[in-house]
Amino acid sequence: MNDIEQKIIRLIEEHQEEIIHIGRTIWEYPELGYKEFRTSQLFCDFMEKFGLKTDRNLAVTGAKAYLKDKKEGELTISLIGEMDALPIADSPYANPETKAAHCCGHNAQMAGMMGALFALADPQVQEAMDGNVVFFAVPSEEYVEMEFKHGLMDEGKIRYGGGKSELIRIGAFDDIDIAVGHHISPSVTACVANHRTNGFLSKIIRYEGLSSHAADAPERGVDALNAANLALHALQIQQESYRDQDTVRVHGYISNGGEAMNIIADTVVMEYSVRANNLPAIEDANRKFDRSIQAGAVATGCGARLVTMPGYLPTIPVKDTRAVREAVEEGAGSYPVMEEDPNMIAGGSTDFGDLSQLMPLLQFNTGGYSHELHNKQTHPTDEYLAYVVTAKIFALTAYKLLKNKAEYARELMADFTPAMTKAEYIRYMDAHNVTETISMKPVMLD
Ligand SMILES: [Zn+2]
Numbered sequence: 001m002n003d004i005e006q007k008i009i010r011l012i013e014e015h016q017e018e019i020i021h022i023g024r025t026i027w028e029y030p031e032l033g034y035k036e037f038r039t040s041q042l043f044c045d046f047m048e049k050f051g052l053k054t055d056r057n058l059a060v061t062g063a064k065a066y067l068k069d070k071k072e073g074e075l076t077i078s079l080i081g082e083m084d085a086l087p088i089a090d091s092p093y094a095n096p097e098t099k100a101a102h103c104c105g106h107n108a109q110m111a112g113m114m115g116a117l118f119a120l121a122d123p124q125v126q127e128a129m130d131g132n133v134v135f136f137a138v139p140s141e142e143y144v145e146m147e148f149k150h151g152l153m154d155e156g157k158i159r160y161g162g163g164k165s166e167l168i169r170i171g172a173f174d175d176i177d178i179a180v181g182h183h184i185s186p187s188v189t190a191c192v193a194n195h196r197t198n199g200f201l202s203k204i205i206r207y208e209g210l211s212s213h214a215a216d217a218p219e220r221g222v223d224a225l226n227a228a229n230l231a232l233h234a235l236q237i238q239q240e241s242y243r244d245q246d247t248v249r250v251h252g253y254i255s256n257g258g259e260a261m262n263i264i265a266d267t268v269v270m271e272y273s274v275r276a277n278n279l280p281a282i283e284d285a286n287r288k289f290d291r292s293i294q295a296g297a298v299a300t301g302c303g304a305r306l307v308t309m310p311g312y313l314p315t316i317p318v319k320d321t322r323a324v325r326e327a328v329e330e331g332a333g334s335y336p337v338m339e340e341d342p343n344m345i346a347g348g349s350t351d352f353g354d355l356s357q358l359m360p361l362l363q364f365n366t367g368g369y370s371h372e373l374h375n376k377q378t379h380p381t382d383e384y385l386a387y388v389v390t391a392k393i394f395a396l397t398a399y400k401l402l403k404n405k406a407e408y409a410r411e412l413m414a415d416f417t418p419a420m421t422k423a424e425y426i427r428y429m430d431a432h433n434v435t436e437t438i439s440m441k442p443v444m445l446d
């Protein structure tokens with residue numbers, strides 16, 4: 001470690017209580033996606049206290065703060081913190097007002113990202129960095145509360161469910177060259193996270209049949225549950241056609257399965273996700289999904305409406321992780337650093353994946369939380385690791401990318417070919433926002 005790196009660690013150590021306080025404050029007031037008004041305000045107040053300029057109301061609640069005044073042509077690194085919590089009202093850690101809980105640990109991302117400023121605000125540290133740093137508080141990573149988000153779409157406030165997706169669309173990432181992200185991982189202490197994740201499309205299916213007495217007059221009814229049944233069977237037999245390396249996951253549930261045992265179901269609603277780790281495999285699974293839904297409708301004579309919405313894109317790993325790797329090793333201190341399996345593919349999805357299609361993305365994990373994520377019992381057990389070590393790694397990564405005339409950042413950029421341009425990204429998203437109606441009239445005998 002050089003003098004500056006030691007100074008970064010020392011400055012963050014000196015402010016550990018304030019950093020833990022930020023983590024706790026956000027933990028105690030969890031807010032759901034596109035409603036993170038208080039968290040966003042807290043972020044802006046903190047940044048402005050240090051004299052940083054902020055851009056607010058980006059994708060409803062998003063905000064970014066520039067470490068220095070923008071200069072044409074300089075490299076810009078963004079440290080990203082997700083603001084949103086999960087709708088787990090029955091968690092013992094849920095806030096009664098917002099009915100949300102930070103059981104995905106995003107409050108630690110915010111504490112770490114904001115805490116990094118205690119080091120990066122130092123004039124000597126800034127002097128040693130050839131480029132700018134943007135602190136970015138981003139909304140709505142969890143793909144939940146779709147009805148509320150559809151409302152925002154109808155009002156013209158957003159077009160996409162994911163906060164980063166929406167920020168890309170409105171151009172808020174146009175002046176960022178490299179993104180740095182963090183996530184809590186309860187099973188590790190500290191590690192680089194440079195693995196592929198699945199992307200997904202979101203599906204809502206509504207079958208329309210005709211209700212009738214299930215025992216007395218079944219011939220007068222058209223059972224929408226039969227259509228769903230057949231579709232589920234068709235989906236199941238598609239499984240054998242997927243390649244192992246594509247990690248296809250098709251999963252969902254019946255959110256409305258009819259009204260009563262003795263009434264033939266006239267409406268059945270299913271919600272599904274179609275996931276895979278590359279775009280051709282998502283397309284393939286999506287086509288098979290749509291055909292399976294159609295099969296249910298055609299065979300039973302039910303009507304069907306099939307809504308497809310863009311979810312998130314697969315995360316593409318980068319080749320050069322030196323900056324974040326060194327930062328994890330130095331920032332972890334006495335905590336053991338874990339090696340990530342380079343071939344790991346996560347079945348779940350994140351809108352960090354969308355960013356990784358457009359720019360190099362460096363990510364790391366820290367631990368310090370109990371249980372698995374998204375469990376209602378999940379809570380911080382080691383605030384120093386979750387918040388303070390995270391702040392060290394964020395600050396060190398930014399510094400390492402930009403030190404020595406931004407050598408690491410420039411090499412990372414030179415080695416990176418975007419999978420798509422912003423215009424192609426928006427085209428992809430919009431092309432997967434479709435509603436298809438398969439005859440909404442059940443076929444009846446006269
Ligand atoms: Zn989550």
Ligand SMILES: [Zn+2]
Binds near residue numbers: 106
């Ligand atoms: Zn998360």
